[in-house]
Amino acid sequence: MNTFIKDGIFVNMEEKIFERKDIRIENGIVTEIGNIEKRDNEQLIDAKGLHILPGLFDMHVHFREPGYEYKETIKTGSLAAAKGGFTGVLTMPNTKPVIDNVEILQKLNDIITKDSIVDIFPAVAVTIDQKGECLSKFESLKKAGAYALSDDGQPVMDEKVMEKSLALSKQINFPVLIHSEDKRFVNNGCINEGIVSKKLDVRGISPKAEYEMINRDVMLAEKLNTPIHMCHVSTKESVQIIRDAKKKGIKVTCEAAPHHFYADESMVLEKKSIAKVNPPLRTIEDVQEIIKGLQDGTIDAIATDHAPHSKEEKAKNLYDAPFGISGIELALPLTITKLMNNKIDIYQIIELMCINPRKILGLDDGLIKIGREASITLVDMEKTQLITEESLVSKGKNTPFIGETLQGIVEYTILREKVIYRR
Known part of the structure; x- marks a missing residue:
């Protein structure tokens, strides 16, 4: 009809x-x-x-299938996306097995065709098994229906491997989405290194882990004159590096997740491992700079980094629980609640949550037009809503925003x- x-x-x-x-x-x-x-x-x-808004687009989700169907499936992830107002998403490849070859990608696309009610655009791994060593076969993967490259969940620590991947991706116009994390500064930490980690007496993750790697890859982008995209920026230093790079004409884009502009590290004191995410919730000053970056256009997109986990996993202690927040259903209300009171209007929200993510991936702008x-x-x-566990359709109920209005x-x-x- x-x-x-x-x-x-x-x-x-x-x-x-x-x-x-x-x-x-x-x-x-x-x-x-x-x-x-x-x-x-x-x-x-x-x-x-x-x-009446154009359908939202989330350029960073983990729908877990294949391999981790107990956390989420293509079907349940797409249902959660639709409930959140999203008509399209880009899925990350850190599944089991990793989406790093044509055969696995084709199997994933078959599942998408059968089970998804939204448009799903798969990303594939930069390196084989996301080990940061040997590059996957970019050209054949793109021809087989991949839309972007990312080792999200793992950094490419070897600078030469990253440079080679950026050079090759430029040749075939294949977007690269970078997980910026220098393992030398992670220190087996579980939350942000700072006041809260000291108060809880747990190891913290230095903000250097993010911004030092962003600085490295921005310099590679400048050297090669090639586009790069930074996933889930969370520190004030990262925002400033990207702001300065854009002023120099370097082809860098980036995204921020709603939890990084809505909440700060103090939430961990109450929510414990439910608020454990990578990169971690940061300081109030970092949150303020993320919002400023969204206001002035330094940050191009809002992406959820939707990362569902089981209740049993997230019930573990801070060290043992997995990183991740289930975010796709609450992204728009979190954004409206926080940002529309911070001088960001609905037009900017549409740019951040629909137009820009699509453009970064080489898709159309997604606007509502005749034809x-x-x-x-x-x-x-x-209208307002009280967030309850029962109201979420994703398999992942792991959000610290349950109980928020x-x-x-x-x-x-x-x-x-x-x-x-x-x-």
Whole structure:
């Protein structure tokens, strides 16, 4: 059945204005935007009071399949994405086995075709088994349907290997997403090195682990004149390095996760291992600089680093529990709640959560336009919600934001001819 969205608040990104509009979707294509009449053969969505946004895009998720299906699957991850207002995601390759060859990638794509209700774009490993030594076969992987390269979860410690990977990726226009972590400064830590780690008497991870590696790879990007993308930046030094690099014309982009601009390291005191994430929650000063970087355009994208784990795993102590926060369902309300009170408007949020992530990956901008496939999220920007474990559809309930009251609720997510989420 065709769909008619009636009387919504259309966010016009070209003119930066709100307009009351109706939208007609026929056979999955947006055919009309304006003040139009519903037809008899259309399903009606009453969007009065709801903002009509382009479908969100998360360029950094871990859907765990194959190998860790007890944490998440392609099916459950896509359901969580749709509930969060996302119509597309880029999945990371640190599965079991690692997505580092064409055969495994094809098996993953078969699962995606069968089970996903959102568009999933797979990333593949930079190096074989993510060991940071031998490069995977970039060209054949790209031809087989990969959209980016990343060893996320592990750094490429060998500078020569990283330089070789950047040079080769430039030749075939294959985006590289970098996990910036210098193992020499990790110290087997479990949270940020600072006041909280001292108070809890646990080993901390120095912020140098992130910003020293970012500095190295920014210099490689300058040397090779090639684009690079930094995953989950979390320190004030990282933001400044990237800000300075952009001023010099170096082709660097980066993302920040909602938990890194919403919360600081003090959350670990209450939430313990549920708030354990890599890179760790940092200081208040780091949070402020992340927000500043989002305001001034230094940070290009908001990406969740959605990392679901089982209850049993996250119930362990700080040292033994795995790193990671389940984030895709709460990304938009966390962003609305925190950033719209920090001089960031809905137009910037759309750029950060839809347009820029797609552009970095070489996709279209994702905007709602006549003649394009429908990719639409309807949001009540004013309504609040109490976050409970029962309200989450991801297998991963490992979020420190359970118990928070957040502003902004996704009411509908639409992809092509289907309403893939209805609250």
